[in-house]
Amino acid sequence: MTTASDAKGRPHRAPRGEGDRLRVELLDAAERLLAEKGSIEAVSVRAVATAVGVTPPSIYLHFEDKDELFFEVCRRGFLDFGAGLAAALEGVEDPVEQVRALGRAYVRFGLERPEQYRILFGQKVAIPGSIETPDELPGMQAFQVLVDAIERGVEAGAFRDGDPVTMAIGLWATTHGYVTLTHFEEDAPDELPIGGALEDVLDQAIHGILA
Amino acid sequence: MTTASDAKGRPHRAPRGEGDRLRVELLDAAERLLAEKGSIEAVSVRAVATAVGVTPPSIYLHFEDKDELFFEVCRRGFLDFGAGLAAALEGVEDPVEQVRALGRAYVRFGLERPEQYRILFGQKVAIPGSIETPDELPGMQAFQVLVDAIERGVEAGAFRDGDPVTMAIGLWATTHGYVTLTHFEEDAPDELPIGGALEDVLDQAIHGILA
DNA sequence: GCGTATAACTTATCAGCGTTAAGTTATGGT
DNA sequence: ACCATAACTTAACGCTGATAAGTTATACGC
Numbered sequence A, B: 001m002t003t004a005s006d007a008k009g010r011p012h013r014a015p016r017g018e019g020d021r022l023r024v025e026l027l028d029a030a031e032r033l034l035a036e037k038g039s040i041e042a043v044s045v046r047a048v049a050t051a052v053g054v055t056p057p058s059i060y061l062h063f064e065d066k067d068e069l070f071f072e073v074c075r076r077g078f079l080d081f082g083a084g085l086a087a088a089l090e091g092v093e094d095p096v097e098q099v100r101a102l103g104r105a106y107v108r109f110g111l112e113r114p115e116q117y118r119i120l121f122g123q124k125v126a127i128p129g130s131i132e133t134p135d136e137l138p139g140m141q142a143f144q145v146l147v148d149a150i151e152r153g154v155e156a157g158a159f160r161d162g163d164p165v166t167m168a169i170g171l172w173a174t175t176h177g178y179v180t181l182t183h184f185e186e187d188a189p190d191e192l193p194i195g196g197a198l199e200d201v202l203d204q205a206i207h208g209i210l211a
Numbered sequence C: 001g002c003g004t005a006t007a008a009c010t011t012a013t014c015a016g017c018g019t020t021a022a023g024t025t026a027t028g029g030t
Numbered sequence D: 001a002c003c004a005t006a007a008c009t010t011a012a013c014g015c016t017g018a019t020a021a022g023t024t025a026t027a028c029g030c
Helices: A020-037 A045-051 A058-063 A066-089 A097-112 A114-122 A142-155 A166-185 A193-209 B018-035 B045-051 B055-059 B066-089 B095-112 B112-121 B139-154 B164-187 B193-207
Strands: none
Touching: A020 A045, A020 A058, A020 A066, A020 A114, A045 A058, A045 A066, A058 B193, A066 A097, A066 A114, A066 A142, A097 A114, A097 A142, A097 A166, A097 A193, A114 A166, A114 B018, A166 A193, A166 B164, A166 B193, A193 B164, A193 B193, B018 B055, B018 B066, B018 B112, B045 B055, B045 B066, B066 B095, B066 B112, B066 B139, B095 B112, B095 B139, B095 B164, B095 B193, B112 B164, B139 B164, B164 B193
């Protein structure tokens, strides 16, 4: 077992210029293990390393530390999320309905992928020093999509005349809170009637910013 | 140092029936250290033990494990939370203003004690098996306070004619989401303009359920 | 006031964690 | 064919949460 292949026959050493191959494999493994275990603390650096057939210190050739590794995992996950939101806008013309569609898409993502959502939004992820502007923060573009939709609604006279960013914060807070509470409900011993209230909750939130 | 007193001269062994004295001291120390360090992971069992002048294994005579210790810390904190909500209602007659006051009190707690809030509402600590009904879940009574306030508002004709529980869910989701997002903002390198939007967000949410 | 059961706490130790320093080996340009 | 070095390993550090086994002080029955 001193020679270089794991169970899948993978040679341990990548060719010269392609050290990043291991980097990607580490991210894939970390993402998978994270979905399995459900929390960052439950996924050890050692587990990630052995999952791809490599020793733990190799990770530190590609990531500053464990935090950076999992931050990167989350950043990748946010790309899916953003894509889902963007897709929700397609074919919807009315700005109010666009906002409603975004809310539904947001909640759908949160409920269909609870583990991933919890990691992205519900858990404290250390932010590496390499990130300096808010634009680089994962999820920020997704927020901007919402702000833009509201802005269109304001210009169209559908929403009240106010700061779109503030309205977006309120809506984001509502949907995020709804998702989190539904997660909590699922973990709770008996259930609150939260799960079925989405449409009403969205109605209320949107009604709150109508003109 | 084999004999039994720490820096404060505290004898290490409690009298016969009063083993719970150490339990309380451990909870106090854990709460203080949690506030200092800002996260559970940063507070080791060893640190809690030595803070009260005791060895680490002593903790396990009073708590199942580290999770239970810190869940208990938060459960105590929740008594303050409930009291804060109740206090927020005092002197406020108008149901709409009562709901607004509850929202403010909720957010205030979430922002002043972020770690405690994260543990209680963020489902970061496993719920001990000893809890069996929702009523025992921390925060459930607080939710009922909100439902009752809304119900009064509905009866007074101030809020729309609908299910108070559904409206409460929407408002709870909004405040909870607002708190969570503000936590996220504080961890971020630069800031979103979330922190100062509370009053507007509350306005929107309440406006959404007005008659 | 003595004996003794046991509550209250300690000693010693475990396996696992994230991380680092130093060593090794395969690779590709010259 | 050489050799600089990218890519990875070996070995180890100090820390963590946790447990099993040992010790000591206390309070109650007699």
